[in-house]
Amino acid sequence: MNAFQRRGACPALSTPMQTGDGLLVRLNPVAGGLSPKALIGLSESAARHGNGIMEITARGSIQIRGLTAASAGQLAIEVNALGIVVRTGVPVETGPLAGLDQQEIADPRPLAEAIRAAIAKTDLPSKLGPKVSVVVDGGGAVSLDAVLADIRLVAIPERGSTRWQLSTGGTAITARPQALLDEAGACEAALAILQAVAAKGRESRARDLTHPFTMTSGSAASLSERRHPTDSIPIGILSLVNHASTVGIALPFGSMPAERIAKLCTEAAARGTEEIRPAPQRTLLFMGLTKKVCADLQQAASTFGFVTDVADPRLHIAACPGEPACASGRIATREVAETVASNHAGLLDGSFTLHISGCAKGCAHPATAALTLVGGENGAGLVVDGTAKALPPRYSPRYEAARGLGRVAELADSARHSNETFAASLARLGEAAITDAFARLSTD
Numbered sequence: 001m002n003a004f005q006r007r008g009a010c011p012a013l014s015t016p017m018q019t020g021d022g023l024l025v026r027l028n029p030v031a032g033g034l035s036p037k038a039l040i041g042l043s044e045s046a047a048r049h050g051n052g053i054m055e056i057t058a059r060g061s062i063q064i065r066g067l068t069a070a071s072a073g074q075l076a077i078e079v080n081a082l083g084i085v086v087r088t089g090v091p092v093e094t095g096p097l098a099g100l101d102q103q104e105i106a107d108p109r110p111l112a113e114a115i116r117a118a119i120a121k122t123d124l125p126s127k128l129g130p131k132v133s134v135v136v137d138g139g140g141a142v143s144l145d146a147v148l149a150d151i152r153l154v155a156i157p158e159r160g161s162t163r164w165q166l167s168t169g170g171t172a173i174t175a176r177p178q179a180l181l182d183e184a185g186a187c188e189a190a191l192a193i194l195q196a197v198a199a200k201g202r203e204s205r206a207r208d209l210t211h212p213f214t215m216t217s218g219s220a221a222s223l224s225e226r227r228h229p230t231d232s233i234p235i236g237i238l239s240l241v242n243h244a245s246t247v248g249i250a251l252p253f254g255s256m257p258a259e260r261i262a263k264l265c266t267e268a269a270a271r272g273t274e275e276i277r278p279a280p281q282r283t284l285l286f287m288g289l290t291k292k293v294c295a296d297l298q299q300a301a302s303t304f305g306f307v308t309d310v311a312d313p314r315l316h317i318a319a320c321p322g323e324p325a326c327a328s329g330r331i332a333t334r335e336v337a338e339t340v341a342s343n344h345a346g347l348l349d350g351s352f353t354l355h356i357s358g359c360a361k362g363c364a365h366p367a368t369a370a371l372t373l374v375g376g377e378n379g380a381g382l383v384v385d386g387t388a389k390a391l392p393p394r395y396s397p398r399y400e401a402a403r404g405l406g407r408v409a410e411l412a413d414s415a416r417h418s419n420e421t422f423a424a425s426l427a428r429l430g431e432a433a434i435t436d437a438f439a440r441l442s443t444d
C-alpha cells in the first residue's frame with residue numbers, strides 16, 4: 001500500500017493520508033453505527049497499530065493516527081474481520097438520528113438514498129474530488145449546520161408536506177441558497193450540480209461554480225422560509241420516536257485514549273446498548289436505552305473524563321493530540337487544555353475558541369482563532385487572532401504555557417466591562433498586551 005493520498009484529500013481506510021504523525025485513516029460505518037463489540041475491537045486495533053488515541057471529527061467520522069504502511073494494512077484487515085463495512089464513494093450524509101429523531105421535520109433517508117442511487121448510475125465517483133460531499137438534513141436534535149458540504153438539502157415544513165432547501169458550498173451559515181424543491185427536484189438538482197462540479201475537474205468544488213443551479217418554474221418558492229442555523233451539540237439525553245432514548249457523550253477535544261473508549265463501550269454494553277453511533281461535533285450516541293440508564297452511563301462517562309455536559313468549558317477548546325501522542329507535537333496539548341479548563345473555566349465563555357496546537361500544522365482548528373497556543377522549537381508561542389501557521393510574536397517555556405494562558409485570562413477578566421464577553425475584552429486589549437502577559441515570566 002504505497003499510493004497514499006496527498007495532503008488535503010480524504011483519508012479512507014484503503015488510502016491513508018500522510019501526516020506529521022505517520023499515516024491517518026478516517027472511517028464511517030455504512031450502517032451509521034457500530035455494536036459495542038465492534039467499537040471495542042476497533043479501539044483495540046487503534047491502540048495496537050496507531051498512536052493509542054482515537055478521534056471523532058467535527059463531521060462525526062472515526063479517525064486513527066500514527067499508523068505505518070504495514071500497520072495501516074493490518075488495521076484494514078482487522079476492521080474487515082470485525083464486520084465493519086465502511087462507506088466509500090461520494091459521501092451523501094444524513095444526521096446520525098435520521099428517522100429516529102422526535103424533533104425531525106422529515107426523514108432524510110429516502111432522499112439521500114435516491115441521490116446515492118442516482119450517483120451510482122454515473123461515473124461521478126471517479127470524476128469528483130474526494131472531499132466533495134452532499135448533506136441531507138431532516139432537521140431535529142442533532143444539527144448538521146456546522147458540517148461543510150458542497151450541496152446541502154435542508155427539510156422545510158410546508159403546509160403538511162416537506163420542501164428541501166438547496167444551498168451550495170460551506171456550512172449552513174456560509175452556503176449560498178439556491179432554491180426550494182420537492183424531493184424529486186432536489187435529487188435531480190443535486191445530481192446536476194455534482195455533474196457541473198465534475199465537468200470542471202477533480203480539484204473543483206461546488207463553491208467554484210458561478211451558476212450552480214438554474215431555477216425551474218417548479219423550484220422558485222420563497223427562500224425566506226429558510227430554517228435558521230443552530231450550533232447545538234448532541235450532548236445529553238434525547239428521546240427517540242421508538243420510545244427509547246439515546247445519550248450523547250463527547251470526546252474532550254475530539255480525542256481519547258483508545259482504551260478509555262473501549263472501557264466506556266464495555267460499560268454501555270453492560271447497560272444494554274446495542275449500537276453506538278459516531279455523531280457530528282465529536283460525539284458518540286449510545287442508542288436504545290431508557291432515560292434512567294442513559295443518566296447512569298453519563299455518570300460513568302464523566303468519571304472516565306468524557307464530556308457529558310454542554311456547559312463543559314472544554315467544548316470551547318480545540319486541541320490536537322499533541323505531545324506525546326503525535327510525533328510532531330512540541331507541547332503537551334491535552335495537559336495544557338485540561339489545566340486551563342479547570343483553572344480558568346470563566347475564560348472559556350463560548351465567545352471564542354482557544355486553539356492549542358502541538359505544532360504549526362494546526363490539525364485541530366485550521367481556521368483563525370482569537371488565541372492560538374502553538375508548540376515550536378522556541379517553546380510555546382501565542383498567536384492572537386491568527387492560525388497555528390502564523391509566527392508567534394512571543395514565546396514562553398513549554399512548562400509555563402498553561403500559567404501563561406492563566407495570566408492572559410486574568411488580564412482579560414480585569415479589563416472586561418460588565419456584561420462583556422471575553423472575546424470582546426481580548427479584542428480590545430490587542431496583541432501586544434495579551435502576548436506580554438503570556439510571556440511575562442519568561443522575559444522577567
Ligand code: SF4
Nearest residue numbers: 020320326358359363
Ligand atoms: S498539529 Fe498536533 S496532531 Fe497535527 S501534526 Fe502537529 S502536533 Fe500532530
